[in-house]
Amino acid sequence: MKQKIEALILQAVETLKQNGVLAQETNPQVIIERTRDAQHGDYASNLALTLAKAAKTNPRQLAEQLIAALPEDAVITKVELAGPGFINFFIDPYAQHAIIETIHQAGPAYGLSQVGAGKKIQVEFVSANPTGPLHVGHGRGAAYGSVLADLLQAVGFNVHREYYVNDAGRQMDILATSIWLRYLEECGEVLPFPSNGYRGEYVRNIAWDIHDKSGNEYRRPVDLVLEDIPADEPQGGDKELHIDALIARTKTLLGAGLYRDFFQIGLNTILDDIKDDLHEFGVDYQQWFSERQLMDDGSVEQALACLRAGGHLYEKEGATWFASSNLGDEKDRVVVRENGQYTYFASDIAYHMNKLDRGFEQIIDIWGADHHGYIPRVRAAIQALGADESKLKVLLVQFATLYRGEEKVQMSTRSGEFVTLRQLRNEVGKDAARFFYVLRRSEQHMDFDLKLATSKSNENPVFYVQYAYARVCSVLRQLDEKGWERNLQLGIDNVRLLSAEHENQLIATIARYPELLERAALQYEPHQLIHYLRELAHEFHTYYNAHQFLVDDAGLRNARLNLICAVKQVLANGLNLLNINTPESM
């Protein structure tokens, strides 16, 4: 419909060019908007307002001339000049009725499109360190990323979902050491636990499990473990020096081989838990990409060689630096430490080079907002690698501040005091959790009230949408009980009986679903889909209260059934995209 009106307006513009009203070189971008107010018709164009200046005339006069030059069209019942120079189009209310039949034919495919044109696009999200279970902060990134990926796929992109596993680096060593110390306790040793270690209950569980399976294989005498280790913070020492010494001691006492085994068991256990957790949350990936693999297969070395060849690296104070400040970063960054180890940033450069090499036309990184300072250096790296930095899009997800009623919930992975995603799912269920997370724009700070989300009452908006779906199902059950059958063709033949205001409104809303999907996807804003579904559900509930569907007149009955079945289909398509269930009864 938009295209149709656009074409008509362009014809009018051509006519005015010939009349000399508009300059020959006028090549306007015609914007047709759906109106927000029914008084303004169905569609509106602001073309006269934007062209008035160039045409050296006032907008209302130009709009009048445009309207006069507009070709006749059966679908358009009225064209009005309004306000400062808007052109409002009123559409024949029956013109949109055909969408009901379209929806019945397309079914689950209704709303899908090909604007993405099969473009290869990668979405990397969550990518939490495998040092513990996912918490509710990760949940938002998981819900946002997965819905965004599904949206992009729905509009025709070739989407690759990926999780970057930070399975190398110091944090992982701290984890392995933490598990080992708990394991020693399991063996019967008594020793202090480092203040900087991972204290969560899951660490004990892994240790318990290893002890159960391997007995005392990894056991070493506690006095050897603690010998000459610098004091921990509570004892007046430095917690970083303390933990680093413990890591080194763990490696020495176990030896490289056993340490590696032990490390791997810890990593696998936690990663399996994360995979399982996300899967149950409705989040699945095409690939789990290992950071350590980049280290092991020489990718990091190769990436740094590439930067070096481009003259972007230099040595200073024993470390190797990337001159990112030449490329928009606020300062240069270390890539190889004084001790010869790569920084996290070094492997991330290699990772992004790898992404580019895999031929993605667009790379979307979804990060927690606390990583925003990291963006300029990654962009700098991509430029230094000789790639087009506009291929990278970084989307930030603000962490949710967690409340339990009025009380703010403090979270820290290290101390083990946090609410896990799994706990949240167990309390509120997958549907409500996903719905809640996607409800708000991702850059928006968000207060997540556990008390509210866990309430199984009508305060929870997910039920409202699901209830609309269940209500349609219920009507169909009633139909069956009355011994009637739905007749699609009879309904189509009588579609013009759908003339009530509620019906026209509902038809207009389901008709714009494809546009909505496209916009939500291209703007990376899944919350638009949620808001749309709430609106659709609301219009359905209103319709339900205002009109009886199961009337004696078979023509009207089937016309209405076709409409509510089309609503049901759109609700299902939207909820499926969100990976939220569609209950047949509630």
Added chain:
RNA sequence: GCGCUUGUAGCUCAACCGGAUAGAGCACCAGCCUUCUAAGCUGGGGGUCGCAGGUUCGAGUCCUGCCAAGCGCGCCA
């Protein structure tokens, strides 16, 4: 101090490339169940769009300054 993000109704949030009288939900008030599920519907009150300038036919939206909140500013990840 510098940088990024945010600031809209009592609370939580929307507002499509700048567009017409800024909208929902919750909460509050008043109504609607002998009729397809009341987890629903109808109506009502409630606003200095953080503040001040600027850009223009038009600004919640763009620009500048200020105020406030969150985050960041490691040879951590």
